[in-house]
Amino acid sequence: MYGLFLLARLILLCMIFGCAATLARADGPVVEIQDKDFSQRLVSAVGFIEDPDAKWTIQDVLKQPESAYGYTARDTLQFGYSQSVYWLRIDIRNRLLHSSALTLQVRYPLLDFVDFYHVDQDGVINHQMAGDHRSLEQREYPVKDYLYRLHLNPGEIQTVYIRVQSTSSLSLPIYLSTETGLVALNNKSEWVDGAYYGIALSMMVYNLLLMLVVRERIYLEYVVCVVFQIGFIASLNGYAGVLFPQNSFITDKGIYFCSTAMAVAFIQFTRTFLQTKELLPRLDRFYRYYMLVPALALLAEMLVHPTIAAKINVMLVMVTVILLFPVALFQYIKGYRAASYFVFGQGMFLSSVMFTSLSSLNLVPFYFLAPMAIKLGSAAELMLFSMSLAGRISELKKSHFEIQREQEVALAETKASERYVEEISEVNKVLEQALQVRSKFLANMSHEIRTPMNGILGMLELIDNPELDSVQRNYIDIARRSGKTLLALINEILDLSKIESGKLVLEQNAFSLRELIQDLSSLYSQQVKNKHLTIRVMVDSSVPDYIVGDRTRLWQVLTNLISNAIKFTRRGGVIIKLDTVYEGGQRLRFAVVDTGIGIANSEQESIFESFQQADGTTTREYGGTGLGLSISRKLVTLMGGVLRLASEPGEGSEFSFTLPCCIADDADVAKIEEEERQQNDVDFSSYRVLIVEDNEVNQKVAQGILSKLGVQHIYLASNGLEALQYLRGAMVDIVFMDVQMPVMDGFDATRQIRKFDKLAHLPIVAMTANAMDGDRKRCLDAGMNDYLSKPIKLELVRQSMLRNLVDVVNIDVDSAANS
Numbered sequence: 001m002y003g004l005f006l007l008a009r010l011i012l013l014c015m016i017f018g019c020a021a022t023l024a025r026a027d028g029p030v031v032e033i034q035d036k037d038f039s040q041r042l043v044s045a046v047g048f049i050e051d052p053d054a055k056w057t058i059q060d061v062l063k064q065p066e067s068a069y070g071y072t073a074r075d076t077l078q079f080g081y082s083q084s085v086y087w088l089r090i091d092i093r094n095r096l097l098h099s100s101a102l103t104l105q106v107r108y109p110l111l112d113f114v115d116f117y118h119v120d121q122d123g124v125i126n127h128q129m130a131g132d133h134r135s136l137e138q139r140e141y142p143v144k145d146y147l148y149r150l151h152l153n154p155g156e157i158q159t160v161y162i163r164v165q166s167t168s169s170l171s172l173p174i175y176l177s178t179e180t181g182l183v184a185l186n187n188k189s190e191w192v193d194g195a196y197y198g199i200a201l202s203m204m205v206y207n208l209l210l211m212l213v214v215r216e217r218i219y220l221e222y223v224v225c226v227v228f229q230i231g232f233i234a235s236l237n238g239y240a241g242v243l244f245p246q247n248s249f250i251t252d253k254g255i256y257f258c259s260t261a262m263a264v265a266f267i268q269f270t271r272t273f274l275q276t277k278e279l280l281p282r283l284d285r286f287y288r289y290y291m292l293v294p295a296l297a298l299l300a301e302m303l304v305h306p307t308i309a310a311k312i313n314v315m316l317v318m319v320t321v322i323l324l325f326p327v328a329l330f331q332y333i334k335g336y337r338a339a340s341y342f343v344f345g346q347g348m349f350l351s352s353v354m355f356t357s358l359s360s361l362n363l364v365p366f367y368f369l370a371p372m373a374i375k376l377g378s379a380a381e382l383m384l385f386s387m388s389l390a391g392r393i394s395e396l397k398k399s400h401f402e403i404q405r406e407q408e409v410a411l412a413e414t415k416a417s418e419r420y421v422e423e424i425s426e427v428n429k430v431l432e433q434a435l436q437v438r439s440k441f442l443a444n445m446s447h448e449i450r451t452p453m454n455g456i457l458g459m460l461e462l463i464d465n466p467e468l469d470s471v472q473r474n475y476i477d478i479a480r481r482s483g484k485t486l487l488a489l490i491n492e493i494l495d496l497s498k499i500e501s502g503k504l505v506l507e508q509n510a511f512s513l514r515e516l517i518q519d520l521s522s523l524y525s526q527q528v529k530n531k532h533l534t535i536r537v538m539v540d541s542s543v544p545d546y547i548v549g550d551r552t553r554l555w556q557v558l559t560n561l562i563s564n565a566i567k568f569t570r571r572g573g574v575i576i577k578l579d580t581v582y583e584g585g586q587r588l589r590f591a592v593v594d595t596g597i598g599i600a601n602s603e604q605e606s607i608f609e610s611f612q613q614a615d616g617t618t619t620r621e622y623g624g625t626g627l628g629l630s631i632s633r634k635l636v637t638l639m640g641g642v643l644r645l646a647s648e649p650g651e652g653s654e655f656s657f658t659l660p661c662c663i664a665d666d667a668d669v670a671k672i673e674e675e676e677r678q679q680n681d682v683d684f685s686s687y688r689v690l691i692v693e694d695n696e697v698n699q700k701v702a703q704g705i706l707s708k709l710g711v712q713h714i715y716l717a718s719n720g721l722e723a724l725q726y727l728r729g730a731m732v733d734i735v736f737m738d739v740q741m742p743v744m745d746g747f748d749a750t751r752q753i754r755k756f757d758k759l760a761h762l763p764i765v766a767m768t769a770n771a772m773d774g775d776r777k778r779c780l781d782a783g784m785n786d787y788l789s790k791p792i793k794l795e796l797v798r799q800s801m802l803r804n805l806v807d808v809v810n811i812d813v814d815s816a817a818n819s
Contacts, residue, residue, distance in 0.1 A: 028047055028066050028069065028071075028089070028091060029044060029045040029047075029071065029091065030045070030091045030092070030093045030157065031045045031090065031091065031092045031093065031176055032093050032095050033092065033093065033094045033095055033096060033100055033102065033152065033176075033178065034095045034096070035096075035178075035181075036096065036100070036178055036180060036181075037178060037180045037181050037184065038176070038177065038178045038181045039175065039176070039177035039178070039181030039182065039184060039185045040175065040176055040177075041173060041174065041175050042077075042090060042174045042175070042176055043072060043074070043075060043076065043077050044071055044072065044073065045071075045090065045091070046071070046072075046077055046088050046089070046090055046172075046174060047066075047069030047070065047071055047088065047089040047090075048069065048070055048071075048072075048077075048086050048087065048088050048089070049061065049064060049068055049069055049070070049086070049087045049089075050084050050085075050086055051084060051085040051086070051087060052084045052085075054083075054084070054085040054165060056085070056087065058117045058125060058127075058161060058163075061087050061089075061117075061161055062119070062161075069089055076171075076173075077171075077172040077173070077174065078169075078170065078171050078172065079170035079172075080169060080170060081167075081168075081169055081170070081307050081310060081311060082170055082307075083167075083307060084165075085163060085164070085165045086163075086164045086165075086170060086172075087161060087162070087163055087164075088161065088162040088163075088164065088172070088174075089159060089160075089161055090104070090159065090160045090161075090162070090174075090176070091157060091158075091159050092150075092152060092157065092158055092159075092160065092176065093152075093155070093156070093157045094152035094153065094154055094155060094156050094157075095154075095155070096154060097154050098154060099151060099152065099153045099154060100151070100152050100178055101149065101150075101151050101178070101179050102149070102150050102151070102152060102176060102177070102178060103147055103148070103149050103176070103177050103178075103179070103182045104116070104147070104148040104149075104150070104160055104162075104174065104175075104176055105145050105146070105147050105148075105174070105175045105176075105177065105182070105185075106130070106145065106146040106162070106164075106172065106173070106174055107145045107173045107174075107175060107189075108171050108172065108173055109132060109144045109145060109146075109236075109237060109238020110132060110166070110168040110169075110236070110238065110255070111131055111132065111146070111164060111166040111168065111170075111172075112131050112132060112133040112165060112166040112167055112168065113129075113131040113133060113134070113163070113164070113165040113166065114129075114130040114131045114146045114162065114163070114164055115127065115128070115129055115130070115131075115162065115163040116128040116130070116146075116148040116160060116161075116162055117160070117161040117162070117163070118148070118150060118158065118159075118160050118161070119159060119161075120158070128140050128148055130146035130147075131146065131166075132238065144237065144238030144239060145238065148160065148162075162174075167305070167307045167309070167310055168310050169310065192375060193237070193375075195379070196233065196375040196378070196379050197230065197234075199379045199382065199383060200226055200229065200230050200233075200378070200379065200382055201230070203226055203382045203383065203385075203386050204223050204226040204227065204230075206386065207219045207222050207223050207226075207386060207389065208223050210389075211223065217272065218269070218272045218273060218389065219389065221265065221268055221269040221272055222269055222385060222386070222389060224265045224269075225262065225265040225266055225269050225382075225385075226382055228258050228261040228262040228265050229262050229378055229382065231254070231257075231258035231261075231262075232255065232258040232259050232262050233374065233375060233378055235254045235255035235258055236255060236374065253301070253302065255313070256298060256301045256302075256309065256313050257298065259313055259316065259317050260294040260295070260297060260298040260301075260313075260316065261294075262317075263294040263316060263317060263320040264291055264294050264295075266320065266321075266324060267287055267290065267291050267320065267324065268291070269385075270287070270324045270327065270328065271284060271287055271288075273342060273388065273389075274327060274328060274331050274342070276327065279331070280327065283327060287323075290323065293316070294316060294320070297312055297313070297316045300312055301313060321349060325343075328342050328343045329343050341384040341385070341387040341388040342384065342385060342388040344380075344384050345380060345381040345382075345383070345384025345385050345387075345388065348376075348377045348380040348381055348384070349377045349378060349380070349381035351377060352374045352376060352377025352378065452697070499631065499634045499635070499638070503774070504638065506549075506550040506553060506638060506639060507549075507550045507551075507552065507553075508548055508549065508550065509548065509549075509550070509551065510546055510547070510548050510664035510665075510668035510669065510671070510672055511546065511547070511549070511551040511664075511672070512545060512546055512672065513543060513544065513545065513546065513547050513578070513588075514539060514543070514545055516551060516554070516555060516558075517537055517539060517576060517578055518537065520537075520555075520558055520559065520562060520576060521535055521537045521576065523559070524562055524563075524566060524574075527566055528566055528573065528574065531566065531569075531570075533566065533569060533571075533572065533573045533574065534572070534573030534574070535566075535573055535574045535575075535576070536573065536574075536575045536576070537575075537576045537578075538575060538576070538577045538578070538579075539577075539578045539579075540578065540579035540580060542579065542580040543578050543579060543580060543588065544661070544663045544664075545669075546663070546664035546668065546669045546672065547588070547661065547662055547663055547664055548662040548663070548664050548668065549639070549659070549662060550639065553635050553638075553639065554639070554659075556631075556632075556635065557632045557635050557636060557643075557657075558576075558590065558592070560628035560629065560631070560632045561592040561632060561655045562574060562576065562592055563628070564628060564629065564655075565592050565593075565594035565596065565653070565655075566594075568594065568596040568597050568653075569594045569595055569596035569597075569652075570596070570597075571595065572594070572595025572596075572652070573594075573595060574592065574593070574594045575591075575592070575593040575594075576590075576591075576592055577589075577590070577591040577592075577593065578590055578591075580661060581658060583658060585660070585661075586661045587641075587658040587659060587660055587661050588658060588659050588660075588661045589656060589657075589658045590656065590657055590658075590659070591654055591655070591656040592654070592655050592656075593652065593653070593654045594652050594653055594654075595652040596652050596653060597649070597650065598647045598648050598649040598650050598651050598652055598653055599645070599647040599649065599653055600649050601647075601648075604645050604647060607629055607645075608629050608630055608633045608643070609630060629643075636657045636659070639659050639660075640659055640660050641657040641658050641659045641660075642657060642658075643655065643656075643657045644656050644657065682802065683710060684706075684709050684710045684711045684801065685710045685711065685712050686712075686713075687711055687713065687733040687734065687801075687805065688713040688715070688731070688732040688733050688734075689706055689711050689713065689714050689715070689732060689733065689734050689735075689736065690715045690716075690717060690723060690726065690727070690732040690734075690735045690736070691703065691706075691714065691715070691716050691717070691736050691767075692717045692718075692719070692720065692722075692723040692735060692736065692737045692738055692741070692746065692749065693716070693717075693718070693736075693738045693741075693767070694718050694719055694738060694741040694742060695738075698738070698790070699716055701791075701792070702736060702767065702792065703716075705792065705793075705794050705797050706797070708794055709794065709797065709798055709801070715730075715732065718741070719741040719742055719743040719744055719745075719749075720737075720741055720743065720744030720745055720746060720748055720749025720750075720752075721743045721744040721749070722743075723735065723737070723749055723753075724744070724749055724752050724753065727753060727756075727759060727762075728756075731758075732762070733763070733805060734762075734763045734764075734765065734801060734804060734805060735753075735762060735763065735764045735765065736765050736767045736788075736797075737749065737750060737764050737765065737766055737767060737784065738766075738767055738768055739766060739768035739775075739779065740768065740769070746766065746768070746779075746782075746784075747778070747779075747782040750764055750782045750783045750784055751782060751783060753783075754783045763785045763786070763804035763805065764783065764784045764785055764786075765784065765785060765786040765787070765788060765800050765804060766779040766784045766786065766787045766788065767788050767790065767792060768787075768788075768789065768790060769789070769790040775787075775789075785804050786800050786803060786804055788800060
């Protein structure tokens with residue numbers, strides 16, 4: 001009995017000392033085990049000390065006072081990327097009434113070195129190694145997470161020290177569980193893993209079968225994405241070490257390879273799915289170049305320090321996903337319906353990647369949720385991508401149906417179009433025949449009218465001399481003006497036909513602009529004098545002397561405007577203005593201002609239409625065809641300007657237009673001056689001229705003009721055959737050749753003449769009443785040197801002789817100068 005009493009006293013003393021020891025060891029936070037199903041993630045109860053030089057041993061740590069330990073107030077124990085060693089301390093008390101088997105679990109498989117140290121009541125240090133840089137044989141438990149098991153009696157406190165060192169992110173999700181709590185925790189984790197890998201493998205197999213059926217490359221690209229994404233998640237969860245326990249390279253570098261390949265696969269899949277090559281070619285080119293970046297990143301990851309490699313890998317995945325998301329969103333906004341699931345899937349994965357990446361860099365809290373978030377984001381992305389592909393099939397079917405329907409509609413429209421084309425073709429044939437008839441009619445009428453007109457005007461020019469009295473000269477002037485009016489009408493009709501058919505070609509020759517304006521003033525001086533009007537010329541000093549352009553057409557426009565101004569002006573006069581303006585470059589501004597009857601605003605546009613004047617009374621009172629202004633506006637447009645009108649009834653009118661100012665170069669100016677000098681000095685008396693003309697009146701006209709020019713040796717031929725026979729036995733200096741003649745026309749005669757070597761360079765000038773578009777070209781193509789349309793004028797004949805006898809003329813002029 002006394003012995004039992006002593007034993008009870010001894011037990012009581014041990015309990016007292018045990019409580020004292022427990023109180024002594026419980027200075028810091030203590031994890032209390034109060035439930036048999038206990039399972040808790042440890043954060044604030046974990047003390048930590050940083051060992052920057054990685055030199056401490058467990059004995060050094062045991063010597064550290066409680067004040068040396070730090071504790072975090074955050075919800076995650078996370079130190080980011082660091083080359084330091086961290087020592088962790090965890091105090092655990094068993095509050096249960098029975099002993100408890102506990103498991104300490106570090107659930108981040110990418111940590112390189114994890115060492116557990118446990119000092120028992122006898123002072124013995126238990127050491128257990130783990131970490132992905134240690135093979136499964138070196139670990140106590142061959143699983144992906146790092147475990148340490150300990151046993152606590154009721155009321156007992158024990159301390160566990162953990163040494164952690166890693167080139168990856170120092171993320172420390174530490175769980176403490178009882179046996180039943182551990183089973184529940186692992187079951188939850190396994191359910192999550194099973195669900196993720198089941199979804200991913202199902203999507204892979206499903207789309208692989210679709211690829212075999214549909215035979216489209218995009219399904220293979222999707223399967224490749226799934227394969228590398230599974231590899232990336234499996235490496236992140238530590239399964240690489242479990243599946244390849246003997247291969248440290250795969251364990252260490254596998255995650256880099258999988259993440260890099262995943263980035264490339266996602267880029268390619270996005271390009272194909274969103275059709276960037278067809279729809280966004282510039283962005284597609286950028287993506288193709290960017291696909292080199294993951295390859296370079298993988299090479300860098302193999303060479304640089306593991307800590308830097310890990311950061312590169314995180315940034316690569318994050319940047320790639322960020323670059324791909326906007327284009328998917330852009331295509332969705334533009335109405336690409338199949339991109340809707342794609343956008344949401346990519347958005348889910350982007351969110352999970354951003355969260356995981358930023359938390360691994362210790363920039364955001366809740367890193368313990370990262371494994372769950374990345375799996376959730378990945379699974380959502382894979383399912384939504386697969387739905388996108390299904391939507392794409394639906395879109396393709398719909399598109400195929402629409403294309404088929406459009407083809408049917410197009411086929412019907414094509415048949416209708418063919419019938420319409422056939423009808424139009426028949427109408428065109430009729431129109432072409434009508435146009436040919438019109439052209440032939442105009443050509444024949446032009447020829448038939450110009451032939452007698454040549455005789456009339458030519459004879460009038462020949463009989464005009466200073467010895468005539470005033471009455472005779474007045475008769476000649478009236479006849480000449482009437483003939484010129486008829487000739488102008490013919491020319492206007494022909495010009496209108498050329499303009500409307502688009503066959504009028506502008507010439508580009510150098511000429512004196514000031515001389516043209518003075519000639520216009522001189523031309524109308526007598527007419528305004530007869531009407532008791534004035535005509536003034538105002539040329540600004542900025543206007544160049546010589547320009548390049550079509551002098552004939554500019555003359556035609558200005559004469560039309562001046563004639564109208566004089567016609568509709570009863571009092572006052574006409575002003576011809578010329579200056580320069582700047583409208584995107586220097587331009588010439590022409591204006592013809594009169595003090596005439598003016599034009600109402602409502603009628604101003606109609607006067608530019610063919611055969612139109614302001615009203616019927618104007619036509620009856622002032623005459624005219626209404627073609628002048630219509631042709632003038634069209635000619636100004638062809639020359640690069642716009643003909644404008646400013647007018648008020650009773651206030652006169654101003655017609656103006658601007659043209660490009662193309663100044664003639666010095667060589668062109670010198671050539672013009674030389675021609676003018678030659679015109680004054682040349683003597684044609686010694687030249688021999690052959691006139692080939694079937695009409696006797698026109699023969700006399702041509703003879704008279706040449707005689708006025710001083711030509712003394714003139715020979716005649718009535719058709720091309722006579723001319724050919726004459727030239728075989730005699731030589732002449734120049735030939736004036738009519739085109740339409742009996743026996744042999746001018747074209748055939750010219751071709752025959754050119755066959756003789758001695759006549760190959762003989763100047764032949766067409767002198768014809770054919771003035772339609774293309775007649776000049778036909779003459780030159782036949783071998784003629786120049787072209788004059790009837791009625792011929794003395795000055796035009798003179799200029800043609802100067803142009804075509806230039807070599808002979810120069811020789812004679814030089815000889816005269818030397819003598």
